[in-house]
Amino acid sequence: MPFQPEPSYSHGQAARTAIVLCNLGTPDEPTAPALRRYLSEFLGDHRVVEIPKAVWWLILHGIILRVRPKKSAAKYASIWTPEGSPLKVWTEKQATLLRGYLGERGHQVSVRYAMRYGNPSIPAVLDELKKEGMTRVLILSAYPQYSGTTTASVFDAAVQWGMKRRHLPEFRFVNRYHDDPGYIEALAKRVRAHWMHHGQAEQLVMSFHGVPERTLTLGDPYHCECHKTARLLAERLGLPKDRYKLTFQSRFGKAKWLEPYTEPTLIAMGKQGVKTVDVICPGFTSDCLETLEEIRMEAREAFLHAGGEQFHYIDCLNDSPDWIRALADLTERHLQGWPTKQADDPMALKDSRERALALGAKD
Numbered sequence: 001m002p003f004q005p006e007p008s009y010s011h012g013q014a015a016r017t018a019i020v021l022c023n024l025g026t027p028d029e030p031t032a033p034a035l036r037r038y039l040s041e042f043l044g045d046h047r048v049v050e051i052p053k054a055v056w057w058l059i060l061h062g063i064i065l066r067v068r069p070k071k072s073a074a075k076y077a078s079i080w081t082p083e084g085s086p087l088k089v090w091t092e093k094q095a096t097l098l099r100g101y102l103g104e105r106g107h108q109v110s111v112r113y114a115m116r117y118g119n120p121s122i123p124a125v126l127d128e129l130k131k132e133g134m135t136r137v138l139i140l141s142a143y144p145q146y147s148g149t150t151t152a153s154v155f156d157a158a159v160q161w162g163m164k165r166r167h168l169p170e171f172r173f174v175n176r177y178h179d180d181p182g183y184i185e186a187l188a189k190r191v192r193a194h195w196m197h198h199g200q201a202e203q204l205v206m207s208f209h210g211v212p213e214r215t216l217t218l219g220d221p222y223h224c225e226c227h228k229t230a231r232l233l234a235e236r237l238g239l240p241k242d243r244y245k246l247t248f249q250s251r252f253g254k255a256k257w258l259e260p261y262t263e264p265t266l267i268a269m270g271k272q273g274v275k276t277v278d279v280i281c282p283g284f285t286s287d288c289l290e291t292l293e294e295i296r297m298e299a300r301e302a303f304l305h306a307g308g309e310q311f312h313y314i315d316c317l318n319d320s321p322d323w324i325r326a327l328a329d330l331t332e333r334h335l336q337g338w339p340t341k342q343a344d345d346p347m348a349l350k351d352s353r354e355r356a357l358a359l360g361a362k363d
């Protein structure tokens with residue numbers, strides 16, 4: 001396909017920087033047709049399911065997309081809010097708050113959110129920003145731990161958009177922040193606040209989204225990064241090794257995924273006589289189906305059924321001010337060298353005398 005005509009933004013125009021907070025995505029509605037669209041895009045991504053394409057296409061379209069949409073739609077319906085899917089509501093709010101924090105610190109930047117699957121899509125948001133004259137873009141994934149299945153797929157979407165454009169902005173990607181002190185401290189504060197109100201349970205379970213075990217042996221750093229996050233959080237909380245557990249949730253399909261699995265671990269704990277647990281999902285920065293339905297509803301039920309007495313779910317970071325501050329700090333570090341404050345960028349100063357002075361002329 002030939003390249004389409006594009007607005008030109010290079011002549012005499014100051015550089016404009018945008019930050020795009022990219023999350024996984026979510027269906028538009030909790031209905032089977034919306035789920036079919038969403039799951040077909042998501043599960044059709046070769047980064048997510050690494051089975052040879054022809055074989056997988058048959059399984060996906062022949063079986064999964066016939067059965068799963070209806071079941072998943074019912075689960076989504078159980079967590080849907082008047083404003084929409086929790087994942088989208090929180091991600092949008094985070095982008096709005098991040099815009100506010102960066103603005104207060106004097107940065108002149110656009111802040112948007114985009115979804116890897118579903119809407120608003122990464123290409124749609126990049127097109128809008130390009131129309132607005134954006135010349136630099138920082139892609140900030142909502143995933144603290146790097147995985148080929150998620151982080152790299154966001155990279156693919158941005159690169160695929162770029163492959164069809166003539167005049168590209170400068171790109172930067174934040175690959176990970178699993179050990180960022182601001183992120184860890186925001187998690188620790190969440191846990192401490194919970195303990196203040198409800199007391200401390202016998203065990204803290206830190207549940208991360210799983211990935212197929214194969215990806216670990218093939219070199220995906222995700223498993224190690226989850227372990228580091230868990231260790232740093234435990235250290236920050238002063239928790240000894242026998243008071244917390246790291247588990248992996250959301251297994252999909254028949255293959256072996258990273259272990260230990262969250263729900264079977266909680267059931268075993270209940271059977272072994274553990275009466276109280278606190279559960280946090282540190283890898284999810286926004287509450288979503290996987291935390292609200294799978295953990296707060298299903299895993300709770302399983303633990304109580306197995307003999308547990310109290311199951312406390314600790315909310316994701318969502319719009320916690322400590323978290324947004326950590327995001328702003330993280331963003332600022334990645335913006336270094338890109339002049340985003342008027343004083344940093346002589347060409348952004350309107351007055352020619354001001355500009356000359358900033359460029360080093362003597363008054």
Ligand SMILES: C=CC1=C(C)c2cc3[nH]c(cc4nc(cc5[nH]c(cc1n2)c(C)c5CCC(=O)O)C(CCC(=O)O)=C4C)c(C)c3C=C
Nearest residue numbers: 024025026027048072087147149150209211252288289290
């Ligand atoms: C099929 C394989 C999957 C891999 C690999 C995978 C990795 C992965 N996912 C997240 C974060 C989220 N996943 C969410 C939902 C979800 N995940 C899968 C499958 C895989 N995920 C499916 C099929 C679904 C859809 C829901 C369902 O039908 O059960 C969500 C929630 C989305 C929402 O709308 O609320 C998140 C978030 C990570 C971080 C990750 C790898 C590290």
Ligand SMILES: [Fe+2]
Nearest residue numbers: 024209250290
């Ligand atoms: Fe997932």
Ligand SMILES: [Fe+2]
Nearest residue numbers: 250289290294
């Ligand atoms: Fe799930």
